[in-house]
Amino acid sequence: MQINLTDEQKIMQKLVRDFAEKEVAPGAAERDEKEEFSREIADAMGEMGFAGICFPEKYGGAEADVLSYILAVEELSRADSGVGITLSATVSLCGWPIYSFGTEEQKQKYLVPLAEGAKLGAFGLTEPNAGTDAAGQQTIAEFKDDHYLLNGSKIFITNAGEAEIYVVFAMTDRSKGVKGISAFIVEKGMPGFSFGKKEHKMGIHSSITNELIFQDVKVPKGNLLGKEGEGFKIAMATLDGGRIGVAAQALGIAQAALDYAVKYSKERVQFGKPIAANQAIAFMLADMATKIDAARLLVYRAACLKDLGLPYAKEAAMAKMFASDIAMEVTSDAVQIFGGYGYSREYPVERLMRDAKITQIYEGTNQVQRMVISGSILR
Amino acid sequence: MEIVVCVKQVPDTTEVKIDSVTNTLIRQGVPSIVNPFDKHALEAALQLKEKHGGKVTVVTMGPSQAKDALKECVAIGADEAILVSDRAFGGADTLATSYTLACAIKKLGKVDMIICGKQAIDGDTAQVGPEMAEHLDMAQVTCVSKIEVEGNQVKVEREHEEGYEVVETQIPVLLTVIKSINEPRFPTIKGTMKANKKEIPTWTADDMEVDPGQLGLKGSPTQVRRIFTPPQRVQGEIIKSDTAREAAAILAGKLLTAKIV
Numbered sequence: 341m342q343i344n345l346t347d348e349q350k351i352m353q354k355l356v357r358d359f360a361e362k363e364v365a366p367g368a369a370e371r372d373e374k375e376e377f378s379r380e381i382a383d384a385m386g387e388m389g390f391a392g393i394c395f396p397e398k399y400g401g402a403e404a405d406v407l408s409y410i411l412a413v414e415e416l417s418r419a420d421s422g423v424g425i426t427l428s429a430t431v432s433l434c435g436w437p438i439y440s441f442g443t444e445e446q447k448q449k450y451l452v453p454l455a456e457g458a459k460l461g462a463f464g465l466t467e468p469n470a471g472t473d474a475a476g477q478q479t480i481a482e483f484k485d486d487h488y489l490l491n492g493s494k495i496f497i498t499n500a501g502e503a504e505i506y507v508v509f510a511m512t513d514r515s516k517g518v519k520g521i522s523a524f525i526v527e528k529g530m531p532g533f534s535f536g537k538k539e540h541k542m543g544i545h546s547s548i549t550n551e552l553i554f555q556d557v558k559v560p561k562g563n564l565l566g567k568e569g570e571g572f573k574i575a576m577a578t579l580d581g582g583r584i585g586v587a588a589q590a591l592g593i594a595q596a597a598l599d600y601a602v603k604y605s606k607e608r609v610q611f612g613k614p615i616a617a618n619q620a621i622a623f624m625l626a627d628m629a630t631k632i633d634a635a636r637l638l639v640y641r642a643a644c645l646k647d648l649g650l651p652y653a654k655e656a657a658m659a660k661m662f663a664s665d666i667a668m669e670v671t672s673d674a675v676q677i678f679g680g681y682g683y684s685r686e687y688p689v690e691r692l693m694r695d696a697k698i699t700q701i702y703e704g705t706n707q708v709q710r711m712v713i714s715g716s717i718l719r
Numbered sequence: 720m721e722i723v724v725c726v727k728q729v730p731d732t733t734e735v736k737i738d739s740v741t742n743t744l745i746r747q748g749v750p751s752i753v754n755p756f757d758k759h760a761l762e763a764a765l766q767l768k769e770k771h772g773g774k775v776t777v778v779t780m781g782p783s784q785a786k787d788a789l790k791e792c793v794a795i796g797a798d799e800a801i802l803v804s805d806r807a808f809g810g811a812d813t814l815a816t817s818y819t820l821a822c823a824i825k826k827l828g829k830v831d832m833i834i835c836g837k838q839a840i841d842g843d844t845a846q847v848g849p850e851m852a853e854h855l856d857m858a859q860v861t862c863v864s865k866i867e868v869e870g871n872q873v874k875v876e877r878e879h880e881e882g883y884e885v886v887e888t889q890i891p892v893l894l895t896v897i898k899s900i901n902e903p904r905f906p907t908i909k910g911t912m913k914a915n916k917k918e919i920p921t922w923t924a925d926d927m928e929v930d931p932g933q934l935g936l937k938g939s940p941t942q943v944r945r946i947f948t949p950p951q952r953v954q955g956e957i958i959k960s961d962t963a964r965e966a967a968a969i970l971a972g973k974l975l976t977a978k979i980v
Contacts, residue, residue, distance in 0.1 A: 347915075348911075348912075348915055351794075351911055351915070352908065352911065355794075355905065355906055355908070355911055358905065359905050387907070388905055388907050388908060389907045389908030389909045389910075390908060392908065392909070393908050402908040402909045402911075402912045403912065404908065404912060
């Protein structure tokens with residue numbers, strides 16, 4: 341078993357880390373405080389080629405592997421996890437389904453600008469009454485002449501409003517249940533397509549979350565992604581991959597919390613010695629580090645399986661579930677180690693704790709992950 | 720424009736440790752980076768290329784590991800990179816280094832501009848750039864903070880403590896740049912992939928027209944007697960007082976007590 345990163349992966353990791361440390365980390369606290377999305381950073385990541393890491397050169401990518409992309413999400417999330425998910429939503433949730441299910445024409449038109457970083461992407465599946473139960477879609481798409489008429493709304497959509505390209509799910513045939521769902525590529529600026537209220541969230545403040553509203557939006561029939569009725573399949577396959585991105589985000593958050601906790605516990609002096617000299621603290625750090633490493637192995641394995649073209653749905657679910665659960669634990673422990681200061685906004689660990697929570701919820705709650713995993717082993 | 724950028728791979732630390740027996744730098748365990756000043760030189764070259772077209776070639780002299788520095792430069796945007804490396808170049812001082820680099824640049828053929836960082840952060844001599852210009856019999860301007868090119872005319876701002884001079888000169892010219900000239904860009908993902916696949920040629924003494932007597936240790940009139948870390952300066956004492964008269968009195972008292980006056 342090979343557990344070392346390749347030279348290429350190490351270089352990618354360093355490249356993203358340098359960028360994250362110099363360009364992303366310095367403004368992280370301020371963006372959190374102001375609940376501010378930075379288009380500047382998103383564009384800079386685009387120019388650097390982050391969104392194209394794992395796509396072929398002919399679609400504007402760098403033709404590196406999925407693991408390199410996952411390393412990028414991890415490194416960005418270490419600095420600011422809102423920025424990490426901005427990339428992950430574009431690549432895993434928008435670029436990937438177009439790459440996997442799109443026609444050549446759709447790839448040229450939509451994947452190329454995403455991979456080249458000229459545009460941002462988003463994914464619209466969740467609705468007020470269709471969260472985990474995605475089959476309860478209320479958004480409908482009626483076929484008329486040469487287009488589909490899209491009506492309905494989506495909530496909690498990452499990158500909404502900022503993204504130029506959206507992969508959106510809607511019912512084309514309600515009588516068929518999940519087999520009546522279809523996927524569409526919708527462009528920002530299409531008449532009738534607007535954005536609702538900005539969501540005020542517990543964490544990941546530097547990521548923008550918004551509502552999508554469709555009122556008689558004419559979507560050309562050429563923008564149907566895959567075939568009619570394939571929407572549910574496309575959504576589930578997309579989320580399988582997206583989960584590795586969320587897992588990498590959780591991993592980055594946890595790593596950041598450990599880094600801060602290690603540094604603080606060596607500097608903070610109580611009873612005449614650094615608090616790290618107490619086993620109560622040192623053992624907490626040991627547990628945190630071990631959990632993070634275990635999560636990292638799961639996350640990298642899921643990415644490697646995807647690179648090898650092997651099934652990865654179960655492993656991605658395990659990685660997402662475990663990495664997000666330990667991110668919650670580790671960030672909470674980091675706050676504990678910081679004591680009163682940890683609870684203060686003057687220090688970064690409370691932000692990490694707020695940011696960690698969402699990773700247990702989105703792209704499939706951790707209860708859904710357990711459904712996926714148990715379903716797979718009980719088959 | 721044919722632009723050559725000379726870079727140096729240096730240890731990534733401001734506190735370089737020195738082996739007191741051999742008087743050389745301890746490089747083990749210290750990650751290597753492209754000399755920060757040289758990244759500004761590369762950025763200046765890339766900006767000129769974007770404006771006027773042409774090609775940017777990066778040259779370094781060093782051991783085979785220095786290829787990593789060249790690859791980073793290619794990832795950032797350089798078109799070509801050449802490693803100048805040979806045992807015969809070992810132990811070179813700035814004169815022998817500049818001579819060797821000048822020989823390599825001669826081999827490249829037509830060059831319009833050579834851009835170097837003002838100095839390397841390890842040796843801090845700021846000599847290799849200017850000496851190269853002498854070997855190549857080329858005009859030079861040091862400490863440049865702005866470059867404008869129109870046809871063959873080159874107008875630069877040369878910074879010093881009191882402000883800056885505007886210097887006009889002609890191609891071909893060698894410039895050494897300071898950090899305020901620009902903000903170096905990051906390497907891109909695609910550039911990194913390209914750099915990874917790129918074959919970087921190594922030129923040895925046999926590949927160039929050289930006078931062996933001017934290479935390496937033999938060609939180095941500077942001999943390093945000893946390298947040492949200077950003792951840390953003890954921090955002075957600042958006498959704070961409301962009036963100068965009072966402060967002077969306290970100072971006089973201290974000097975008297977210490978039997979200095």
